[in-house]
Amino acid sequence: MAGAVAYEEQRRRQVEENRRKLDQLKLHHLSAALRDAAAAPRPSPAKSAKRKPRGPPPADAPPRRSGRVASLPEQPNYRFEDTYADIKKSIRGSRTHSTRTDLIDRVYATEEARTHATDKAEQLQAKLDPSHPSFVKPMTQSHVTGGFWLGLPKQFCTKHLPKRDEWITLVDEKGAESDSYYLVRKWGLSAQWKAFAINHKLVDGDCLVFERIHQTRFKVHIFRQSSYYE
Structure with missing residues (x-):
């Protein structure tokens, strides 16, 4: 203790x-x-620095422009009215060359007209010689305007078409012939299909029946979507 x-x-x-x-x-x-010093707020150096007032630029001073556009002859025009006028002039000029790739020349089929042409095509296909393989192909915008590429059914290609790229002869209902190049890896017609589509005035909604009458020869039956209105 x-x-x-x-x-x-x-x-x-x-x-x-x-x-x-x-x-x-x-x-x-x-x-x-x-x-106490650590707890007290410190003024920001950026805020404490006083900015000098900037006066108006001299009357003869050139407008400020970035270095990227300083060497251009004039400033770009952003007025919608002037730009729209240039677009209209370009469209009018392109139409003088009769080109189907112009959007204003496109035909947009209604569902009723499209279905009418497809039904007519399927009815004909049912009457064809069974020994002649065939398929029905409705036309869309990519087939008849712009890209002019015609994809074919893959199953039909692997079973009835050549195993290498080759020219295919298309024969219309009047007996006129034209060639188109078949690409086996893409299962479709590329070169010269555009000429066939333009010469036969194919539009969106038309429907075609391709009937193979020889190994690389097809008879093409055309059904117009416009026949719905007749």
């Missing part, structure tokens, strides 16, 4: 000695000052 009392007394004297030394060094005052 006496040892515990002596230990507590020694501890009390040590604490008082440490407090006296801290008071001499004034460390607690320095700690409080640092804590």
